[in-house]
Amino acid sequence: MPELPSISHVALSVTDLATSQPWYERLFGVEPAMTLSDGPFERKVFALAGGQLFGLTAHDGARSGDTFDVVAPGLDHVGFACADRAAVSAWQTHLDQIGVVHSGVVEADYGWALSFVDPDGNALEFFALAG
Numbered sequence: 001m002p003e004l005p006s007i008s009h010v011a012l013s014v015t016d017l018a019t020s021q022p023w024y025e026r027l028f029g030v031e032p033a034m035t036l037s038d039g040p041f042e043r044k045v046f047a048l049a050g051g052q053l054f055g056l057t058a059h060d061g062a063r064s065g066d067t068f069d070v071v072a073p074g075l076d077h078v079g080f081a082c083a084d085r086a087a088v089s090a091w092q093t094h095l096d097q098i099g100v101v102h103s104g105v106v107e108a109d110y111g112w113a114l115s116f117v118d119p120d121g122n123a124l125e126f127f128a129l130a131g
Contacts, residue, residue: 009045010078011055012122015066017044019119020056026098028054067121077115077123084128085112091126 014020021044025031032044033053040060045053070076082088088105092114095102102116114126 007052009053009055011043011045011057012075012078012118012120013062014056014058014118014120014122015062016119017042017056017058020058023119024054024056027095027100032056068117068123069121070123075122077125079113079125079127082112082126082128088112088114088126088128 021032024044024046028046028048030046033047034045036043036045036055041057043055043057045055048054068075080091082091085105085107092102092105095114095116100116102114104114106113106115109130111127111129116124118124
């Protein structure tokens with residue numbers, strides 16, 4: 001069996017790039033590094049730490065009004081790795097500053113999580129593993 005590679009990118013489907021792109025620019029503090037339109041879609045791609053890419057995809061023919069459903073088969077949420085609880089708390093402060101509603105830092109035996117959703121209801125989380 002070959003060695004399992006790391007995840008290189010995540011791409012979320014969104015209903016409106018004009019709404020989602022500036023929301024993610026405020027979240028990440030950067031503009032997209034590239035735009036892809038080589039299919040029946042337009043995708044904005046953000047370059048994140050560690051060489052990872054995060055894309056927002058507006059598909060041609062997408063149904064307006066549809067939002068993400070965490071209990072439907074498919075993606076549950078995207079978790080961003082934080083070094084420790086202090087880093088999760090720093091993201092809580094940032095979310096407060098940009099007006100994003102969130103769960104507050106939730107502590108569990110295995111770590112700390114800060115959950116929130118994007119304009120399409122896609123579930124996102126900043127997470128630090130305990131220990």
